[in-house]
Amino acid sequence: MDRLDLGGLFLHFLILWFLAIGGPSTIFPDIHRYVVEVHHLLTNAQFAELYTLAQVAPGPNAMYVTLIGWYLAGWKGVAATTIPLLVPATTLTLLVGHLNERYPNAPIGRAIRRGLTPITLGLVFASSTILMRAVNHDWRGYLITLLTVAVVLRKSWNPLWLFAAGALAGILSFV
């Protein structure tokens, strides 16, 4: 393990988040490269486990960087990995949000929103299929996924019940 350089970590993450157009999954490979391959701060297995853990925690999926920060250096590490994620949202996003509210009917703004909406939906669909393939080991996993879809489209049950059912199925070694 290299000596931990929190300033360097902060700067690297700051640059990455400004490149994360399309969401956190686009910079996932580079975070892995920096933390595991270049600086040997975590092993590959530790990285994967921390990532998975953050996926089942409540909150944005990107919170795995916070968990990595905590694991490496406690609260200072949390600050070094989490503050960079806030910077684009508090600068660029406020600016664009402002323009969008000020000129909601600007033709160019409408064309951008209308034109890109289907692409966004295609990308979220892609994420859901990638996730499905990553988490489902065989047909039983896919069955749980499809049952979830069927229930959500028909009923407005609180999905926390579905999570409880999924956890139970896992513990009973169904998946």
Add this chain to the structure above:
Amino acid sequence: MEQTESHKPNVSRFALFLAFSRISLSSFGGAIFWARRELVERQRWLTEREFVELFTLGQLLPGPNVLNLAVMVGYRFAGWTGGAAALAAFLGWPCLVVVGMGVLYQHYGALPQVQQALTGMSSVAAGLLLATVVKLAMVLPRHWRPWLFGALAFVGVGVMRWPLLWVMGALAPWAVYAAWKEQE
């Protein structure tokens, strides 16, 4: 298709903080499902179309896309302090929870029951995301062009696994131009 500009409801900073606290603390396996449920179905602050358009903008901007959505929704209803309230609620709680999980992981991470429960929950999380796409796709016009762009984005990123930047660089200008021509 003409957009019906719905009136903007009155939403306080405290209501924003509460709503985004609820979203963030229930967001297992990705926040978009819960954000849509809270903002469109429960509070009715946004229509389905307004939601998907703000989410699209959030996707175009760098950073976690649902975080960008939170800032824009907060700003829309209560100015920049509203954006700050939404952001604090949306990121503050998960930050504490994740640190708590870090502590638990150091103690119990290796237990087989924990691993098995996580596997079953992950399958459910994938289903929630898929169901959200199906619901949001209902707002797309019944016209071949949007569906073609959606399909191309899916194939490029989800099947071919090309870098997002290439796929967006190729599709986005074309899609915006087509939408621009359409409204003239």
